[in-house]
Amino acid sequence: MISLFEKHKKVKASLAFDYKGYPIQNVLAVDIIALVYKKKSFNVRQLINLFSTRKIDIAQEDKILFSIGNYNRADYYELLKYVRTNIKSALLDLSSIKRSRTISFKNIVIACRLVFFNNVELDFSSKVSLMTTMIYCFNVIDYLEKQNSSSIRSFCSFCSNLNDEAILDYYFQKQNIPTYTLQHGLYFVFDTPPIDAITYDNLIADKLLCWGQYTKDEFIKYGIDESRLVVAGYPKKISPLTVLINNNSKIRILVLFARALFDTNNLALISLLAKMPLDVEIDFKPHPSLSVDKYAILASEHGFNMAPSGTIQELLNTGCYDCSISYNSTAYYDSYINNCVSLRYKDKDADNAVDVLDDGFSTIEELLVKMQLVSKSKESQELWNNIEKRLNYILGYGVNKYACLQNTN
Structure with missing residues (x-):
């Protein structure tokens, strides 16, 4: 490159x-x-x-x-x-x-x-x-x-x-x-x-x-x-970020995929998620440049779902998701802005954009450790205050x- x-x-x-x-x-x-x-x-x-x-x-x-x-x-x-x-x-x-x-x-x-x-x-x-x-x-x-x-x-x-x-x-x-x-x-x-x-x-x-x-x-x-x-x-x-409690019986995750250039990397992420030992529900939200039909087939093969139609903000504002997982996408920041912790998949092709939290993972073992942030986001207002400060620096959150x-x- x-x-x-x-x-x-x-x-x-x-x-x-x-x-x-x-x-x-x-x-x-x-x-x-x-x-x-x-x-x-x-x-x-x-x-x-x-x-x-x-x-x-x-x-x-x-x-x-x-x-x-x-x-x-x-x-x-x-x-x-x-x-x-x-x-x-x-x-x-x-x-x-x-x-x-x-x-x-x-x-x-x-x-x-x-x-x-x-x-x-x-x-x-x-x-x-x-x-x-x-x-x-x-x-x-x-x-x-x-x-x-x-x-x-x-x-x-x-x-x-x-x-x-x-x-x-x-x-x-x-x-x-x-x-x-x-x-x-x-x-x-x-x-x-x-x-x-x-x-x-x-x-x-x-x-x-x-x-x-x-x-x-x-x-x-x-x-x-x-x-x-x-x-x-x-x-x-924007709205202030606060502790949000939902009553999901399982941890529900929205996966935010990268654009078509990183299709192979997206597939590697799906293979990693298929190893998840936790009792979770996973919804796919493909980038507009990706084949929806292809990702629907992949979701079905692994027991995952396709997310309902709507923007990322609309989906997150339903309060149905406990966290998101993202890869090489500004949707990572969109998730945090919409009061939802995002865990970021990182591999050799991952970009070097700044982290909001120490939320990156490359293996299933690392992902399971980072899932602790999901629990913390449901009980710690201090965590969300720190996230707001990071978003203020990175995105100008709350500035006009x-x-x-x-x-x-």
Whole structure:
């Protein structure tokens, strides 16, 4: 993985080009790293990029402007809604702006030269993919440069890494309008950088609104100037953590699996859980990228169950679970936030994200020892007070300083 991360930086450097004041290698950073890591490949439908743009019209109001890309995820809209509470602002939802036809032979020529006549270490199909996206970005920039945004006080992108929002960040920076971007998952510096490392390797906005001090400390360690990092808090409504008693006849566990990249590791975790000697009930909650049918079969084979439908928060708020077990997922922190201890499976591929408690295990013997935390969580308010302090540092639990967006001095 380290060699792939270095390759992505090399490819990015080979594409360094300033297009009308927009560093195109940064605008395309997510596409570049996705191609290097083989998380993206050329699709013939990308050819439409050769003849398309997105006509982004900037609202002419004396407001703070937010943007969100083509995610179409309810949880992201909820996060954005929380951040915008009590802030006079407008929202630029890029998913509602359809592609428009346009053609610029000049942009096609520039992109072809950059991708095919430089020493870009990508295979041919990846180069074609990158070239088509580059042309689209040039076209978007051409349209955006015709806009007037003098009335915008500050701009906050949901994620300044993705190309449309990266373009918007540079657009406002050119006009000396302060730019911010949001954190939408736990950000930290990886020992072995996966594709997610782009969050700190390509920070485009002037400032990142971090959840907690942990992310700020991590990014400073990587080399990002402290002045660009603002601890703004966990962007969801939270409640105090307290001792919760349920009347389950058996210990009931919700298993929160990692994304499809770690499917093999998930299967190893299932094999470990099958050795559990305790009288427990285990429910599987697959990551959205996993095959539900496959995990339903695995659950049935081992005498486990599939969790009812609903978000992690909805499931935990039923009070039916005594604890969760997680692997390489921010759902680990979601569990603690929702008043449920989470035990974290760790193997050679486990990430190095910070622990809330000493709750990690690798073997069935270690898991049985960590299960003592479940009992303690039902009787010790002091434990939950300590968990709140850890979550405050890691996630900004109980902090809300997003009003800083209104201070544009």
